[in-house]
Amino acid sequence: MKSTNLVLGMAVLALGFTSCKGEKEKEAEKTVESYVVYVDSLENLAPEDAKANWQSIEATYELKNNQAETALLDLKKSEEARVKLEASRTKYAALQAQIQAEIQAQTQAQTQAQMPNSKQQMRNALFGEGKIGEDMNFSWVNKDNILNVYQQFVNTVQANKDSYSREDWDEIKLMYEALDSRKNTVEKEGLTSSDNNKIAGLKLKFAPMYSLNRMGAKTDEMEEAKK
Known part of the structure; x- marks a missing residue:
């Protein structure tokens, strides 16, 4: 069992x-x-x-x-x-x-x-990050800061003049003329004679630098195209 x-x-x-x-x-x-x-x-x-x-x-x-x-x-x-x-x-x-x-x-x-495009990168360098966009609005420039704006613009161009292309110089000239246009307005708002004179000196510095370097950039591009 x-x-x-x-x-x-x-x-x-x-x-x-x-x-x-x-x-x-x-x-x-x-x-x-x-x-x-x-x-x-x-x-x-x-x-x-x-x-x-x-x-x-x-x-x-x-x-x-x-x-x-x-x-x-x-x-x-x-x-x-x-x-x-x-x-x-x-x-x-x-x-x-x-x-x-x-x-x-x-x-x-x-x-x-x-990322900003090349033109915006240039604007940022010349005027400060985001100060100038596609609308080219310079209303933020006034009698108190316009000398510094010109100073930064001219110093930046001088520091980078050898690297700019002909198209870059054309863009620089466009922005320079827009800044000059704003200066005409600022002068009526009380721009001091001292600042005005310093700006005039910066403009005298920029003019030949633009002419010579744009011409050089155009010549370089023509030589490169021949190659």
Whole structure:
């Protein structure tokens, strides 16, 4: 009787073990399938949504990928499952490369859009960061600061005169004339004789510097074109 009970007990344990093993294998299959379905779902995601949520997508992918890799240990037909995993990984890698390239291109485009163009960079150097824009508005120049404005303008031109192109000199002349126009208004607002005389000296310094260097830049460009 004891022998019979022992055999029955062992049979029950074996059945329970088999049942438990079967459940673990089913869960493992579900885990692998969940990973495959997740990767497939990413292909149907709109590119803009994918880019906007890419960090979250990558975190979820890594989690499911690790879970699927662990689940292989509980599968009898692990090689078949691994083939499915590798196919999904290849699919994900292609999507990842595409999205990351688009994100990088978008970031570069935004950075370039935020950077001032060459003309604005020149305005910033000649007058101060953001003082003069496309509208060429000099209303901020008054009797108290106009001498400093001329001083910065002429000093900056002198420091960079050898690097300016003919187009740069044309832009400089345009801004110089706009500043001169503002000076005519400022003179009526109480510009002192002392500041006016100093400005006149700066103008005498600028005029020949502009003429000679613009001519030199034009000659250099013509020589370069011949080459």
